Amino acid sequence: MEFPKEEVGKRIRYLRRLQGLTSEELARLAGVSQSMISQIERGQVSPSLETLWKLSHSLKVPVFSFFETEVSNAVTITRAGETNSIKRVRPNVSYQLLSPSTGKQMSFFKMIVAPGEDLDSPLMYHAGEECGLMLVGSLSVEVEGEIHTIYEGDSIYFDSTLPHRFMNVSDEDAVAVWAMTHSF
Template identity: 65%
Template sequence: MEFPKEEVGKRIRHLRKSQGFTADDIAKKAGVSQSMISQIERGQVSPSLETLWKMSHCLKVPVFSFFEANNQQDVTVTRKNEQVELKRIRPNATYQVLSPSFGKQISLFKLSLAPGEVSDNPLVFHTGEECGVVLIGSIQVEIDNKFYDLDEGDSIYFDSHLSHRFVNKSPQTSIAIWAMTDPM
């Protein structure tokens, strides 16, 4: 599935305008150029997840809300071909959104890390809580300078306000299922 840059751009523009911000306001707060914001909003570029994360904090919305239709349903099914893959600034670390969370309190996604890959550098922190389980391989979770080694079937929970990142210490691509409240 291709990155839905046109839809993402429209949602970002709508959120920005509804909060009374100019593209220049968001550019300055996010540390990117005004032309980059304009290109994102017009669907001309596929921004990195880092850029989307910065923009989400400026707009005070979860980053995953940029990828979801604005519908408040009691039950939502996301088909495999509808799942959106988010590429990090790191080329071999991806998140795949498994369930929409717009207006909801939890997001579910699949984390894939190539051998030796690090999810975030520097470490990230945000509001909410996280938990995950390793399905394939092994992942080292760094949380506030402490390291937790997780093998297949192992799970972890932590408060997201603690600085954290994930490292694949195994010789194969590692895959985990992850849930977050108040997602980035």
């Protein structure tokens, strides 16, 4: 299931209003224009990954919460084939949410990086910590200017406040299971 930009915009509007923020206040907090917030919330534009991270930090929610509906169960099981896929955050990367992150302190997801993901992708940084386990292929993970390559069976951990990005310079999909904490 892919999330249309209209649904992402509605979710951002819901979270903004839930916190009692005006679109002008959110724009100021996130360092974007008020018209950008308005266009995102009305589903007229798809926010970039950088903008999504800024909005998640400003709203003090995990970035994946923009792609979820509310889940209030104490125990949630995500069955095979029932995962939500997000493909529009970055062009060569798809994320399959394996657990709810709304109201949670951690996100758990499967990350698939298509061949060709390279140094042109933007650096990310956000509150929290990340760790991943490489299932298939290999992945180069740049953290604060240093590139670390992980292969099948390898794992990695790092502080998400450090600038980072993922690159797949091989000719096959790189598949990893990832967990990310959220601290604001």
